Amino acid sequence: MATSLSYLAPVYNTPSPSAVVAAVPTSAVGSSSATSAIATASATMSMNTASPSVAGAATSATASAAPMMAVSTVKSFPFLYHINILILVLFAIFFVAMLPRVISARLAPRARFTGFFLLSGGGSANTPPARRPAENLQHDEDDTQTLHNNNPFEDGQSMMMPRDVSPVVFGTPGGLGGTGPMRVRSLLSLHPLLGAIANYSVLPGWPLRKLAVFIIYFGIYLYAGLYRNNPFASPYRAAVLAVSQIPLVVACVMKNNFIQYLTGVAYEKLNYIHRFAGRLIVLAINVHALQWFFTWNRTPGKITSEYQTDLVRWGTVGLVAVDLLFVGSLPAVRAKSYSLFLATHVLGFFWFVVAMYIHYPQTLPYFVTAFVFYGYDHIARAARTRVTTAYITPQPALNGGSTHVALPGLTTGWRAGQHVRMRVVNPSLPTGVALPLAVLASRIRAHPFSAASAPNANGLELIIKKVGGSTRSLYSLAGGEEAALNEKKAGMGMLADPEAAFDARRVKVVVEGPYSGPAARFEAYSGLVLVAGGSGITYTLSLLQDLLAVHAQGGAATRVVELVWSITDPGSLVALLPTLREILQPRAAPAASLQLRIRVHYTRAPRTPPPPADLLPAGLALLPGRPSYGRIIEDACDAVRDSVQGSPRGLAVTHCGPGELGSQIHGAVGNLSWSRWKEAGGVEVHAESFGW
Ligand SMILES: Cc1cc2nc3c(=O)[nH]c(=O)nc-3n(C[C@H](O)[C@H](O)[C@H](O)COP(=O)(O)OP(=O)(O)OC[C@H]3O[C@@H](n4cnc5c(N)ncnc54)[C@H](O)[C@@H]3O)c2cc1C
Incomplete structure (x- = not known):
């Protein structure tokens, strides 16, 4: 060697x-x-x-x-070292721009020192959570006719026609506090056009701001690869360039992420950088190898003689590893089998690193840096993993079938808007040495789910829509199929107590986190519009509950809150009504007044009659058809202007749901008039997506 x-x-x-x-x-x-x-x-x-x-x-x-x-004509290593310094300088500029926002969000009273570890906070995993009282959405017999006419898609003349409602008001106009933490404006909130341009969707999933990052990075990459270097004649630079980007690629995908600590940008929002930088590495390594093969091929027997050397053999081993990693990460493979994707990714990476080190040991500093990130992430992940008892209940009507997961043993430690990774390890959790292995195996296969509750004495709640393999199994484990059947029978009057099958089942779970979370504290804004599509309601619920808790203590500047939830069938609302009723309950807050309204829009003809409007709690409207986000945001701006004395502190709009929801919200915000925008103190959009 x-x-x-x-x-x-x-x-x-x-x-x-x-x-x-x-x-x-x-x-x-x-x-x-x-x-x-x-x-x-x-x-x-x-x-x-x-x-x-x-x-x-x-x-x-x-x-x-x-x-x-x-x-x-330049030495690759020192040159690429300076290229990496350039990338770090660009990152430092971004960091400095984000720093005031990160500090103000982190120093807000409910965010200080939280969001790292899930804690029991005195909660007991052995105490099943109290069941929320079942809803009685039936009118007396006399009203039955009205109830059955309450389908606006069929009968526009119904006496019980759904209608918009006035908001409920908590607190009193001259109430306590009400300044909230400091609000640091995002640059994009300076003018409606800035956000609209930055978020203009060039291709599906590619808004202009992402494309700009890609173009800048690709420009630097090309410069680094081509400056005083002919890649067709001298393939060295391509290989060193590829290896020099490995720390960045690893840093962007770690769940315990330094970039997130410094800038507030969540790890899942950095994933696109991981992907394109990773693909450029694969490209560069292949260019490097192909160029050598091409050169050797000009001399008969040369390839064979080159393969007598360890240098070339190990280089080829590295090439196979990186190509395996690439093929395993193709969207088709990832969608078909996430486990295969994960296995090829981890195996391919280690295999590549070892081969590259033997192929060319001078690359070691880059690998050491990458392993510092990787090692830190795995130690932190282990420290953030809990094994606890969960109580799972099927909710067949919610978003086409969901499972409610209650974790009463974890009552604090997360921030609203964060997510955890969870996996059931039932039925029999091994003991002794096998336990850590079982926990590790479950952790690897855990899936991300947003907290559907703010920290509270009843514990963490998750609402998990059945989508594919693991979420369907969870639903079945909770008794989803029987519950759905019972619900059908009850709907046909064949079952007296449809709730009977809904008793929570007890399972052991591995929960890891909490991770990510919004980079802003929403109690710092005068107004908040929370937009959710389908299962995106989970993220939204935790933000709303948290805001109301802060408000009750006089710590929120917020005066106007609008929640808009789009669902396909009103059955989803029925499933979540007890929670929404609890949220809308009148409460005697000593704080300054806050108005809250929840609008639920259903977009398809309902399979079962929607609940009558007069049986819904005050402040909640069930409306047919798609919401007009433009009008809702305009009205919220006006409400902020009217309810805040002095200068309003802006309107925050959050959205969580299908991809097109983001474009609609950005479009609506971009169309706001400049005068409305100014009167509200600027409008900022915060996105959460259930994907990478
Ligand atoms: C930050 C975040 C928060 C989320 N919050 C919620 C929530 O509150 N409620 C909710 O219902 N859904 C939520 N989701 C979506 C949820 O994670 C997916 O629906 C779930 O992982 C699908 O798993 P499955 O096995 O049922 O489906 P599959 O069909 O097996 O997987 C669906 C897709 O998920 C990906 N995937 C599979 N395994 C994993 C894994 N271990 N880690 C990451 N991705 C994987 C695969 O790429 C696959 O294409 C969230 C997603 C993210 C990223």
Whole structure:
């Protein structure tokens, strides 16, 4: 091994003698011209380790003898080191721009020192959570006719036609406190057009701001790869460039993420950088390898002789690893089998690192940096993992079938808007040495779910929609199919007590987190519009509950809150009505007044009659058809202007739901008039997506 590597020159962009031999025209092999070409190239190698200018001169001298080997005239390692410094400087500028927001959000009373570890806070995992009282949405017999006419898609003349409602008001106009934490404006809230341009969707999933990051990064990458370097003649730079980007690629995907600590940008929102930077690494490694094969192929028997060296063998092992990693991460593979994706990703990465290190040990500092991130993440993940008891209940009507998960043993430690990763480890949790292995296996296969509750004495709640493999199994484990059948029978009057099958089942789960969360504290804003689509209600509920808790203590500047939830069928509302009723309950808060309204829109003809409007709590409207986000946001701006004395502190709009929801919200905010925008103190959009 040592012998085979010893013929490498001290700098990576220097061609090996074997490559130089390969570059010499076959006809010249053995002739005096070939000998002189090799001698000239060898001179280049030794000079290339000196100053770039000397190396440059030597290169041009070599070019006439070996035209294929127009080697790079700068040393790759120092050059790429400076390229990485440039990337760090750009990051530092972003960090400085975000710092005031990060500090103000982190120092807000309910955010201080929280959001790292799930804690029991005195909660007991052995005490099943209290069941929320069942809803009685039936009118007396006399009203039955009205109830059945209450379908606006069929009967626009119904006496019980759904109608919009007035908000409920908590607190009193001259009540306590009400300043909230400091609000640091986002740059995009300075003008409606800025946000609209930044979030303009160029391609599905690619708003302009993401594309800009990609273009800047790709520009730097091309510059780094091509500056005074011919990639077709000198493939070294491509390989070193690829390896030099590994720390960035790893840093962007860690759940315990330094970039997030410094800028407030959640790890799942950095995933697109991980993906495109990762793909550029794969491309560069393949360019590097192909160029060598192409060069060797010009000399008969050269490929075979090159494969006698460890250098080339290990290089090929690394190439196979990186290509395996790439194929395993294709969207089709990821969607078909997440486990296969994960296995090829982790295995491919380790395999690649080992092979690259043996292939070229000077790359070690990059791998060490990547492993510092990786190691820290895994230690922190272990520290943030809990094994606890969960009580699972099926909710067949909610979003086409969901499971409610209550974790009474975890009552605090997360911030509203954060998510956890969870996996059931039932039925029999092993003991002894097998336990950590079982926990690790479950943790690897855990899925992310947003907290559906703010920290409270009853514990963490999750609402999990059945989508694919694991969420369907969870639903079945909770008794979802029987519950759905019971609900149907009850609807047909064949079952007296449909609630009977809904008793919570007890399971052991591994929960890891909490992670991410919004970069802003919403109690700092004068107004808040929370938009949820389908299962996105979970994220929204925790934000709302948290805001109301802060408000009750006089710690919120917020005066106007509008929640808009789009669902396909009103059955979803029925399932969540006890929670919403609890939220809307009148409460005697000593704080300054806050008005809250919840509008639930259903977008398809209901399968069962929607609940009558007069049986819904005050402040809650069930409305047919799609919401007009433009009008809702305009009205919220006006309400902020009217309810705040002095200068309003802006309106925050959060959204969580299907991809197109984000474009609709950004479009609506972008269309606001400048005067309305100013009167509300600016409008900011905060997005949460249930994807990567
Ligand atoms: C930050 C975040 C918060 C979320 N919050 C909620 C919530 O509150 N309620 C809710 O119902 N849904 C939520 N989701 C979506 C939820 O995570 C998915 O619906 C769930 O992972 C699907 O798993 P499955 O096995 O049923 O489906 P599958 O069909 O097996 O997987 C669906 C997709 O999920 C991906 N996936 C599979 N396994 C994993 C894994 N271990 N880690 C990450 N991705 C994986 C795969 O790419 C696959 O394409 C959230 C997602 C994210 C990213």
